[in-house]
Amino acid sequence: MSTVIEPPITPVEKLHEEVETVTIRFAGDSGDGMQLTGTQFTNTSAVVGNDISTLPDFPAEIRAPAGSLPGVSGFQLNFSSQEIKTPGDQPNVLVAMNPAALKVNLADLEEGGTLIVNTDGFTPENLKYANYASNPLEDNSLAGYRVHKLPISTLNMNALKGNVELSRKEIDRSKNFFALGVLYWLYDRPMETTLSWIHAKFAKSPELAKANEIALKTGYNFADTTEVFTTHYTVKKAKIAPGKYRKMTGNEATALGFIAASQLSGRPLFYGSYPITPASDILHELSRHKSFGVKTFQAEDEIAAVCAAIGASFAGQIGLTGTSGPGVALKQEAIGLAVMTELPLIIVNVQRGGPSTGLPTKTEQADLFQAVWGRNGECPAIVVAPATPADCFHMAIEATRLAFKYMSPVFYLSDGYLANGAEPWAIPSIDSLPKIDVKFATDPATFMPYSRDEETLARPFALPGTPGLEHRIGGIEKQHISGNVNYDPENHHLMVKLRQEKIDRAANEIPLVEVMGEKTGKVLVLGWGSTYGSISSAVEKMQREGKSVSSAHLRHLNPFPRNLGEVLAGFETVIIPEMNLGQLCTMIRAKYLVDAVPFSKVKGRPFQIREIVRKVEEYL
Amino acid sequence: MSTQANGNGSNGNGNKPIVEAVSADSEVGSAVSGRIAPPPGQLKKADFVSDQEVRWCPGCGDYAILNNVQKVMPELGIPREKIVFVSGIGCSSRFPYYMNTYGFHSIHGRAPAVATGIKCANPDLSVWVITGDGDALSIGGNHFIHAIRRNLDINYILFNNRIYGLTKGQYSPTSEFGKKTKSTPSGTIDYPINPLSLAIASESTFVARSIDIDVKHLGVMVDAAAKHKGISFIEVYQNCNIFNDHAFDYFADRSVRSDKVLYLEHGKPMIFGKEKNMGIRMKGAHPEVVTIGENGITENDLLVHDIYLQDPSVAFMLARMEQPDFPQPVGIFRAVERPTYEAMLVDQIDASIAKSGPGSLEQLLNSGETWVVE
Numbered sequence A: 001m002s003t004v005i006e007p008p009i010t011p012v013e014k015l016h017e018e019v020e021t022v023t024i025r026f027a028g029d030s031g032d033g034m035q036l037t038g039t040q041f042t043n044t045s046a047v048v049g050n051d052i053s054t055l056p057d058f059p060a061e062i063r064a065p066a067g068s069l070p071g072v073s074g075f076q077l078n079f080s081s082q083e084i085k086t087p088g089d090q091p092n093v094l095v096a097m098n099p100a101a102l103k104v105n106l107a108d109l110e111e112g113g114t115l116i117v118n119t120d121g122f123t124p125e126n127l128k129y130a131n132y133a134s135n136p137l138e139d140n141s142l143a144g145y146r147v148h149k150l151p152i153s154t155l156n157m158n159a160l161k162g163n164v165e166l167s168r169k170e171i172d173r174s175k176n177f178f179a180l181g182v183l184y185w186l187y188d189r190p191m192e193t194t195l196s197w198i199h200a201k202f203a204k205s206p207e208l209a210k211a212n213e214i215a216l217k218t219g220y221n222f223a224d225t226t227e228v229f230t231t232h233y234t235v236k237k238a239k240i241a242p243g244k245y246r247k248m249t250g251n252e253a254t255a256l257g258f259i260a261a262s263q264l265s266g267r268p269l270f271y272g273s274y275p276i277t278p279a280s281d282i283l284h285e286l287s288r289h290k291s292f293g294v295k296t297f298q299a300e301d302e303i304a305a306v307c308a309a310i311g312a313s314f315a316g317q318i319g320l321t322g323t324s325g326p327g328v329a330l331k332q333e334a335i336g337l338a339v340m341t342e343l344p345l346i347i348v349n350v351q352r353g354g355p356s357t358g359l360p361t362k363t364e365q366a367d368l369f370q371a372v373w374g375r376n377g378e379c380p381a382i383v384v385a386p387a388t389p390a391d392c393f394h395m396a397i398e399a400t401r402l403a404f405k406y407m408s409p410v411f412y413l414s415d416g417y418l419a420n421g422a423e424p425w426a427i428p429s430i431d432s433l434p435k436i437d438v439k440f441a442t443d444p445a446t447f448m449p450y451s452r453d454e455e456t457l458a459r460p461f462a463l464p465g466t467p468g469l470e471h472r473i474g475g476i477e478k479q480h481i482s483g484n485v486n487y488d489p490e491n492h493h494l495m496v497k498l499r500q501e502k503i504d505r506a507a508n509e510i511p512l513v514e515v516m517g518e519k520t521g522k523v524l525v526l527g528w529g530s531t532y533g534s535i536s537s538a539v540e541k542m543q544r545e546g547k548s549v550s551s552a553h554l555r556h557l558n559p560f561p562r563n564l565g566e567v568l569a570g571f572e573t574v575i576i577p578e579m580n581l582g583q584l585c586t587m588i589r590a591k592y593l594v595d596a597v598p599f600s601k602v603k604g605r606p607f608q609i610r611e612i613v614r615k616v617e618e619y620l
Numbered sequence B: 001m002s003t004q005a006n007g008n009g010s011n012g013n014g015n016k017p018i019v020e021a022v023s024a025d026s027e028v029g030s031a032v033s034g035r036i037a038p039p040p041g042q043l044k045k046a047d048f049v050s051d052q053e054v055r056w057c058p059g060c061g062d063y064a065i066l067n068n069v070q071k072v073m074p075e076l077g078i079p080r081e082k083i084v085f086v087s088g089i090g091c092s093s094r095f096p097y098y099m100n101t102y103g104f105h106s107i108h109g110r111a112p113a114v115a116t117g118i119k120c121a122n123p124d125l126s127v128w129v130i131t132g133d134g135d136a137l138s139i140g141g142n143h144f145i146h147a148i149r150r151n152l153d154i155n156y157i158l159f160n161n162r163i164y165g166l167t168k169g170q171y172s173p174t175s176e177f178g179k180k181t182k183s184t185p186s187g188t189i190d191y192p193i194n195p196l197s198l199a200i201a202s203e204s205t206f207v208a209r210s211i212d213i214d215v216k217h218l219g220v221m222v223d224a225a226a227k228h229k230g231i232s233f234i235e236v237y238q239n240c241n242i243f244n245d246h247a248f249d250y251f252a253d254r255s256v257r258s259d260k261v262l263y264l265e266h267g268k269p270m271i272f273g274k275e276k277n278m279g280i281r282m283k284g285a286h287p288e289v290v291t292i293g294e295n296g297i298t299e300n301d302l303l304v305h306d307i308y309l310q311d312p313s314v315a316f317m318l319a320r321m322e323q324p325d326f327p328q329p330v331g332i333f334r335a336v337e338r339p340t341y342e343a344m345l346v347d348q349i350d351a352s353i354a355k356s357g358p359g360s361l362e363q364l365l366n367s368g369e370t371w372v373v374e
């Protein structure tokens, strides 16, 4: 585009260096567009063939006061020419758009790391907001870092003023694209992916499209010509398995997984939900896919959301409800009803920091007990947990399969880190996906509402609309086989045991847990859910160093895989890192009488690889 | 380290598989199901009676309502298998067990939400919600409002006995102010809620009221509700002869009913009284009771009932009329048309398929920015 300002200086000779892995964190005000900048950098890096992993980190307030500490929004991205499984322990590069962003994030930046600051954001007012007594850009406090001070707002304003018909305020909003342009030059990224995104996104506002395009290109050219940067870096394509890939966040994968489950089972999907962070994106995503027959229902509250899903299950659809921990707390009575009526139901819990409102935008794994034991009475349900953002897709299918096969509620425990984190996803062929078999009773001569399958103990599923199978179900104890209301003590004892035995039997056909590394040794690191990336990276690193450590990751938490006891027995010490105070650890100790060691981190942030390495080393 | 793998989980009886108990014809396992085979041809009332023993207290008003609903059912011409009764918790909520249709006895207050899911999943079903004053207006108040405003094609019958029966006699959200009950020995200080006011405020497209002992009228209301396309809300005054006996006698008892109850009929002037000489007339913005023939008042001065008024103001005004200042109105207060929730839900899906064809999983998985690794 002709309007791009070419800086009037002769280009300086720049050095080119190759690096393996880079971790960048973009940080600014929640209004600065840092999530967008990070996402664009991620998409481009994925498309050029790097392995990627991301960790968005945003405040609970949509727009906390500009420049304030609580208003800081961050996006961390790890990209590499090697296989990576985490968003990186420590950023190598920090982009800080204002003093608050610097204050909140500087401690995480590696020693000697690169710091790119927007000096225009360092006004006396903003410095005061961020509780800086003196300007860190001037008081030598950043001496340990490679600091690049760029007047990003001014440079961007100069490039755009007069070239677009936008107000100064509107122009200033495109400064994140200028910063992105600088980073694209610095890490040798092509601009095409972002340019086509800009033009698609702002198709209806050509002036904004133009502004963002100019900002991006000017940032790029500026970095190329300025003397501030002497070197730029290349991160080569990663050696990942051949195939077709796309970038996937956990929430996207969850939504797509349930749509796939619906196609694979031939049962339409009904999603009842009440908006809640960090699960709402599943509702947004599913509501876009009506052509798959997906029915989304934004309910008046969490209880109505799950009850409507139960109603839909009763009528033969995939009854799905999604929420976070506080929502599950409200739904539990209804989940008990689904246990009693033995209907398939799936409850997605995108866990966040608790208790109560807790840390709505931060990740945590503290709802495991809630899923396994959190209802009144003996009330067993199946519990599964995806391990990575991409795994969310497969576990959604698995949850649906188990719900139908065992006529049982199934908890699906994701978390904020999986939900918003992204990684490349090898698009599976449709043929490789498992079929989900759903059988309905149709024969009035043999139908009994609470008779049981000999193998699974599941009761028959009779849909309203089937002639001759009219029957009544409900939350009162059922008589074995007939399903009539029954208060008999012997019957209750039997039914309590039957409901438990049914869930226990699911262990017969869930996959065995795999040991990554030697099957016996000094330390086994056992994990579940989103800790997979950090645990497996740490363990693989130590294995390369010849240490006697293996890892195993549980995707089924109730019941446990049937070989778990045997696996645990192969190691001197079992360490269980969890973002809670040791919930899986307590379950393992109780069930297997193993003196497992809890390793807790409940800070709203995922484990770092090195934290796990350090912990394991204590036991070697 | 030694590990004791107790692989058999939480099955309390060690390793003995429970399946034995399942297949064996044990005492509890041999219970017979009393399902009645679907009758050929025309359905009769008896076809809607389930094999379950009805367990309400003898004399309870619930019997009359059950009897009436079972009587109306065959006239609707809907096959039994397409009918679902859903309830919450309370005496009235046992209702589905006694209907030989599909039934779901859910949890306290949540019947409208369960029914919403059923109706959305399968709009072909005729869905009925049976609830009580505590179930619908106290613990389930939120679902009451929202199920009604969405206008699903569901029939919603509230048995109002102005008391908590199943929990043995505490006051309910419709109990009259000052009522002395087990939980309010000094009288309630809760102001009661009016179910019809709330239903109308929630934009109900069909609102009616009847009385358990007025068998004929109740039947007509149930029939009209079933035929209305959209939410049909009926409040039925129901006598709880154990914890709130005679609660409605002051207007519903046969000896006073014609003087104290106003039977609303569409297109007819509002007349009541043994002598059919009392009526309702508007005085400014307010209704008043007048006597035909006194002060030159004729039938022509009376308010004529119109159930089709889009504006709910008159229906609301009627819902506020009560003893002793006014006769207690029963009948259909309002019956207006609005698209149903489930129809619009299905329309959006159909429109989406019409526009871009039925969803392809292959395409969906391959959408967005993709790249190929060789």
Ligand code: SF4
Pocket: B055, B056, B057, B059, B060, B061, B062, B091, B092, B161, B165, B166, B239, B240, B241, B242, B243
């Ligand atoms: S307690 Fe009252 S409402 Fe309940 S069954 Fe007995 S009479 Fe009927």
